[in-house]
Amino acid sequence: IYVPAEPSITSADGETKKESQPKENRSISSYWGSDAWKMCHDPDNYFRSTPDLYSVRLRHFITPLDVEIRGYNPLAVRIVNVIGKSTLDRIEQRFLEDQPEEATVFENGTSIVQSSRIADTLWVPNEDILAITLRRRLSQFTTINFKNAEQPLIMSYQPGGHYAAHHDCFFPPDYWHATMGGRVATALIIVKKAEKGGGTVFPNHRTVVQPNPGDVILWFNLNSNGEQENDSLHGGCPIIKGQKMAVSFWIRDKYQYDLTSPISGKSYRMENLFGW
Numbered sequence: 427i428y429v430p431a432e433p434s435i436t437s438a439d440g441e442t443k444k445e446s447q448p449k450e451n452r453s454i455s456s457y458w459g460s461d462a463w464k465m466c467h468d469p470d471n472y473f474r475s476t477p478d479l480y481s482v483r484l485r486h487f488i489t490p491l492d493v494e495i496r497g498y499n500p501l502a503v504r505i506v507n508v509i510g511k512s513t514l515d516r517i518e519q520r521f522l523e524d525q526p527e528e529a530t531v532f533e534n535g536t537s538i539v540q541s542s543r544i545a546d547t548l549w550v551p552n553e554d555i556l557a558i559t560l561r562r563r564l565s566q567f568t569t570i571n572f573k574n575a576e577q578p579l580i581m582s583y584q585p586g587g588h589y590a591a592h593h594d595c596f597f598p599p600d601y602w603h604a605t606m607g608g609r610v611a612t613a614l615i616i617v618k619k620a621e622k623g624g625g626t627v628f629p630n631h632r633t634v635v636q637p638n639p640g641d642v643i644l645w646f647n648l649n650s651n652g653e654q655e656n657d658s659l660h661g662g663c664p665i666i667k668g669q670k671m672a673v674s675f676w677i678r679d680k681y682q683y684d685l686t687s688p689i690s691g692k693s694y695r696m697e698n699l700f701g702w
């Protein structure tokens with residue numbers, strides 16, 4: 427396959443700028459719909475909520491790959507235990523050694539601090555050996571071209587931290603859209619798991635994913651026409667106790683030569699993601 431030159435995407439607005447401003451005096455629950463909020467606080471009741479939800483063990487070359495399907499349309503999966511402990515330690519170490527910043531949300535063309543998202547975040551440059559290692563590993567078991575992803579973002583959530591339900595794609599399109607396309611999919615590596623709370627909720631799939639360190643949650647935000655999948659709505663549930671750490675890869679839809687859909691205008695499916 428043809429592998430394009432590595433793009434050097436930074437943040438959504440093309441540079442990591444941030445406007446520091448005080449947090450509004452607003453409760454975090456006010457950023458959530460009551461339904462999603464309820465799901466976040468009762469994750470066990472939102473596991474097997476769809477009748478055809480199941481786990482599969484794929485034979486990926488010789489490696490077994492356990493995949494928990496949490497939503498079909500669009501696809502949202504949990505891939506179990508695919509990132510090794512030493513790699514997770516490296517991620518955590520980097521976060522501790524470097525200088526994380528307050529998380530921002532992208533609104534009206536600029537990145538702002540807002541209490542719809544409370545976390546500490548650290549971008550890992552694309553050319554950094556850690557980013558290269560992670561991309562290489564993620565490329566081993568999916569058809570996605572991780573070279574066409576934004577630089578990975580390490581996120582740490584403490585009690586009170588959360589990321590209210592949202593879509594990952596930008597409308598109107600962001601700075602990178604013209605050259606790299608939209609955020610077709612998101613891969614979230616789980617580094618540390620909160621003791622209580624901190625699942626990833628997909629309100630329209632009616633499910634809360636409660637992954638373990640080493641798992642990857644992967645979902646599609648766009649269909650093969652580049653249109654937003656409304657049911658890709660998701661959020662990071664509030665942390666009640668402990669700390670959650672994860673790494674996000676927002677994957678752009680240009681140069682995804684192996685991630686093709688036979689049916690134009692339709693959602694990506696398992697066979698597109700795992701390539702059989």
Ligand SMILES: O=C(O)CCC(=O)C(=O)O
Pocket residue numbers: 589594612614624625626627660661662663672674
């Ligand atoms: O922390 C989570 O569970 C969700 C993170 C998220 O929404 C994202 O990285 O786009």
Ligand SMILES: [Fe+2]
Pocket residue numbers: 592593594612660
């Ligand atoms: Fe997101």
